[in-house]
Amino acid sequence: MALLSGLMERYCLATSQCVDPNAVVVIxxxxxxxxxxxxxxxxxxxxxxxxFPLLGAVVVDRATRNxxxxxxxxxxxxxxxxxxxxxxxxxxxxxHHEHHRNITELDPEQGPLWRVAFYDNQGSLEPSCYVVxxxxxxxxxxxxxxxxxxxxxxxxxxxxRVERSTPVNQFPPRIEDTMDIPAPYHWLRDGWLRSAxxxxxxxxxxxxPSPPSWPxxxxxxxxxxxxxxxxxEGDQDNPGWLGSGLKSFSKISGSGSVNTIIHSALGYxxxxxxxxxxxxxxxxxxxxxxxxxxxRSSDLGHxxxxxNYIDIGQFSFSASDLSSTGSTIHDFFHKYHAWMHSPAGxxxxxxxxxxxxxxxxLDYNRVTDWIPFYPRPKPEKLGNWILSEPPTxxxxxxxxxxxxxxxxxxxxxxxxxxxxxVSNTGMVKTGEWHEEVRExxxxxxxxxxxxxxxxxxxxxxxxxxxxxTKISDTDTDSxxxxxSDSSGHEPAEVVQNHLGISLAWRDGAVDNRILEDxxxxxxxxxNLIAAAGHQGKTATNVISRLPxxxxxxxxxxxxxxxxxx
Numbered sequence: 334m335a336l337l338s339g340l341m342e343r344y345c346l347a348t349s350q351c352v353d354p355n356a357v358v359v360i361x362x363x364x365x366x367x368x369x370x371x372x373x374x375x376x377x378x379x380x381x382x383x384x385f386p387l388l389g390a391v392v393v394d395r396a397t398r399n400x401x402x403x404x405x406x407x408x409x410x411x412x413x414x415x416x417x418x419x420x421x422x423x424x425x426x427x428x429h430h431e432h433h434r435n436i437t438e439l440d441p442e443q444g445p446l447w448r449v450a451f452y453d454n455q456g457s458l459e460p461s462c463y464v465v466x467x468x469x470x471x472x473x474x475x476x477x478x479x480x481x482x483x484x485x486x487x488x489x490x491x492x493x494r495v496e497r498s499t500p501v502n503q504f505p506p507r508i509e510d511t512m513d514i515p516a517p518y519h520w521l522r523d524g525w526l527r528s529a530x531x532x533x534x535x536x537x538x539x540x541x542p543s544p545p546s547w548p549x550x551x552x553x554x555x556x557x558x559x560x561x562x563x564x565x566e567g568d569q570d571n572p573g574w575l576g577s578g579l580k581s582f583s584k585i586s587g588s589g590s591v592n593t594i595i596h597s598a599l600g601y602x603x604x605x606x607x608x609x610x611x612x613x614x615x616x617x618x619x620x621x622x623x624x625x626x627x628x629r630s631s632d633l634g635h636x637x638x639x640x641n642y643i644d645i646g647q648f649s650f651s652a653s654d655l656s657s658t659g660s661t662i663h664d665f666f667h668k669y670h671a672w673m674h675s676p677a678g679x680x681x682x683x684x685x686x687x688x689x690x691x692x693x694x695l696d697y698n699r700v701t702d703w704i705p706f707y708p709r710p711k712p713e714k715l716g717n718w719i720l721s722e723p724p725t726x727x728x729x730x731x732x733x734x735x736x737x738x739x740x741x742x743x744x745x746x747x748x749x750x751x752x753x754x755v756s757n758t759g760m761v762k763t764g765e766w767h768e769e770v771r772e773x774x775x776x777x778x779x780x781x782x783x784x785x786x787x788x789x790x791x792x793x794x795x796x797x798x799x800x801x802t803k804i805s806d807t808d809t810d811s812x813x814x815x816x817s818d819s820s821g822h823e824p825a826e827v828v829q830n831h832l833g834i835s836l837a838w839r840d841g842a843v844d845n846r847i848l849e850d851x852x853x854x855x856x857x858x859x860n861l862i863a864a865a866g867h868q869g870k871t872a873t874n875v876i877s878r879l880p881x882x883x884x885x886x887x888x889x890x891x892x893x894x895x896x897x898x
Contacts, residue, residue, distance in 0.1 A: 336402045337507075339640075341686075341689065342402075345470040346392065348731075349441065349469070351728055355470040356432075357470055357779060358466070360424060361465075362461065362463055364460070364461055364775060367453060373486065378485065382410065385639045388638075396720065396722070397721055412445050421454065424564045428564075431465060446468065446472050448467045449485065472640075475625065475779065477640065479758040480761075482777075486763075505639045505640035508640070515684060520684065545615055546621050548749055549746075550744040552841070556735050559841075563835075563849075564834075565833070566833075572775060573799065575859060576832035577866075577867070578865075579595075582865055586663055589669065595794055597669055598858040603854075610844060618651070621647070621752055622753050622754060625645060626644040629642040646681075646685075648673065734748040748786045750787055756794065757795070758793075760796040760830060761798065774798075777831065789839075792834065794833070796830050798829070800829075801827050834859075854888065857891055857892045
């Protein structure tokens with residue numbers, strides 16, 4: 334039983350062969366210790382392995398263009414779930430440790446392709462622990478991985494009921510087998526024509542030069558850089574403050590969704606930090622971003638937790654857009670929201686997914702071998718990469734993108750084509766968990782491993798339901814819901830929406846002052862917006878209608894305020 338890998342799976346596999354394993358880590362924080370959670374997860378793991386065969390699969394013919402999944406009978410819950418908790422001082426420590434474990438323990442050829450670990454928090458005054466799920470991106474996307482964590486922690490009898498109603502030994506369908514994924518040859522044609530025309534004299538070149546995009550340079554080879562992460566943990570005493578405030582602001586202002594606010598806030602934060610530290614920033618520099626859009630649908634036969642089903646939304650804005658007169662914060666937010674939900678924006682996102690057909694099915698570099706005198710820089714192999722023979726177009730691109738040449742000032746042309754990516758997995762519902770487990774949950778975060786090319790900053794966002802004891806009758810925020818006890822009496826707890834945000838980048842590739850200040854700006858901006866959302870319509874309208882030129886001053890003033898995030 335085997336399945337040829339689909340577009341997304343082949344892309345993730347090729348990425349893993351050209352750098353560290355392309356893995357995703359999800360962390361759930363709980364009060365108390367981890368011992369009581371381990372038996373539930375072990376039992377659910379065994380059930381899920383039987384229900385979703387891809388969770389027990391390996392990759393055969395990995396370093397060929399015919400890589401595919403195959404079932405493996407030797408992978409059991411013992412190979413996946415750690416038996417004893419480890420210790421950690423912070424979320425950053427856990428992400429860092431898991432990233433290094435993935436290099437040796439996520440083996441595509443031997444398996445398993447996912448793991449569950451437990452950590453006790455040695456730095457907290459009260460006992461607390463973390464459940465950590467790590468998955469290779471080859472077997473599922475971000476939404477599927479977060480759903481897998483939810484299923485690992487829910488009542489085992491629910492998973493057993495799902496197992497009985499699921500077809501046996503069925504691999505998930507590929508995205509291209511269930512949806513119309515075009516092959517956008519016009520992108521390939523336009524890219525080749527622009528590349529060829531760049532060698533002509535300027536008066537013969539019919540294409541206007543493309544505006545520069547941030548970051549324009551790197552100061553260190555990204556493959557030589559480690560990974561730096563900053564986690565926005567929020568206030569453990571009021572875990573739903575940030576999420577509910579942003580949700581209220583989005584409803585009142587009509588600017589767009591919470592995801593729109595986070596995306597726009599990060600873009601503006603990067604712009605402010607870059608303007609502060611890079612005085613040579615061109616006025617026409619563009620900030621490009623990516624947004625994975627989930628296309629997972631049970632109506633198309635997609636399972637809840639395995640397989641990769643995403644389109645790649647694209648957006649960009651110019652630095653001049655943030656210095657123009659007459660434009661407001663609402664306008665800046667709504668521009669992104671309108672584009673991402675427009676037919677044109679959705680079409681571009683589907684085309685971007687279709688580009689993955691060219692990574693293995695059409696080798697752009699081999700086509701140019703037939704063109705006389707076409708420049709052919711010889712790529713150098715970096716490290717002990719496992720490449721197809723001959724290398725795929727994507728593998729050639731990865732090698733070539735690392736052969737940067739530094740100038741006298743120690744800078745090289747950037748190999749990051751996008752400033753940032755915001756990946757939002759939405760809200761994890763916990764209603765199917767044991768009540769004791771629900772009451773202990775304090776928050777969730779997830780993070781990807783930043784690649785040394787393509788995207789400079791990864792922003793990974795997820796929400797989850799957390800229960801908080803209802804203190805008084807005033808705890809009736811419209812962004813909350815309530816949890817009644819079994820007797821039907823007055824709800825004793827409030828269900829709050831915790832929002833976890835993780836930022837990650839290649840440490841040192843781009844000026845760290847810019848990236849660290851971007852994180853501080855983002856934290857302040859989200860707190861300012863959330864506070865306005867909690868204060869109501871008047872405060873929300875003041876912020877949303879503020880001219881974009883004046884918002885920087887207002888943001889700096891807010892940084893002197895102590896917030897809960």
